[in-house]
Amino acid sequence: PRSIYLSRHGESMYNVEGKIGGDAELSPRGMIYAQSLPGLIKKHIGDGPLEVWTSTLTRTIQTGSFLPKDFEQKRWKSLDELDAGVCDGMTYEEIEQKYPEDYDARDEDKFNYRYRGGESYRDVVVRLEPVIMELERQENILIIGHQAIIRCLYAYFMELPQEQLPYIKVPLHTLIRISPKAYGCEEERYHLPI
Ligand code: F6P
Numbered sequence: 001p002r003s004i005y006l007s008r009h010g011e012s013m014y015n016v017e018g019k020i021g022g023d024a025e026l027s028p029r030g031m032i033y034a035q036s037l038p039g040l041i042k043k044h045i046g047d048g049p050l051e052v053w054t055s056t057l058t059r060t061i062q063t064g065s066f067l068p069k070d071f072e073q074k075r076w077k078s079l080d081e082l083d084a085g086v087c088d089g090m091t092y093e094e095i096e097q098k099y100p101e102d103y104d105a106r107d108e109d110k111f112n113y114r115y116r117g118g119e120s121y122r123d124v125v126v127r128l129e130p131v132i133m134e135l136e137r138q139e140n141i142l143i144i145g146h147q148a149i150i151r152c153l154y155a156y157f158m159e160l161p162q163e164q165l166p167y168i169k170v171p172l173h174t175l176i177r178i179s180p181k182a183y184g185c186e187e188e189r190y191h192l193p194i
Pocket residue numbers: 015019020021022081082084146147148166
């Protein structure tokens with residue numbers, strides 16, 4: 001039966017520092033997740049090959065780098081993290097200090113708020129359309145993505161409303177299996193406590 005597998009990249013150095021965006025490498029903990037991912041997949045999904053889609057950013061590519069060589073890998077620019085524009089590389093505290101109005105506006109309407117020179121969740125939903133169309137035609141794809149991206153994909157399959165989408169909890173180091181059924185989707189989560 002058809003399933004879609006979603007995971008965020010392993011913890012990155014920016015995650016450790018509380019900075020958003022960027023193109024950081026994995027942290028030591030993130031590397032352990034990357035190294036553990038083949039075993040996690042083997043245990044819960046089996047031996048059959050998966051096709052792996054990552055973004056073009058270092059942290060998702062590193063997370064997939066220990067997977068078996070017969071897993072085909074595809075890089076999608078459309079899977080890159082929500083572009084935070086002028087706020088890229090900042091912490092939330094720095095944003096609150098430097099751009100207090102933006103910070104509040106985002107809090108007011110997180111789905112529609114567009115970073116200066118960057119994107120909104122609504123923008124990301126639009127740019128993910130071709131990825132979702134391709135995903136609907138395929139079987140057994142593993143997507144290694146970013147927090148905002150996984151939220152959008154998850155909300156699409158689980159049919160969650162826009163207001164909830166930017167707040168969906170997508171923890172690090174967790175493999176999510178989504179299995180479309182006649183009505184709605186079933187979900188399982190496999191978390192690695194590292
Ligand atoms: O902090 C990790 C991260 O992926 C950032 O790169 C990104 O801006 C953020 O999460 C998205 O989450 P939120 O929309 O809740 O700020």
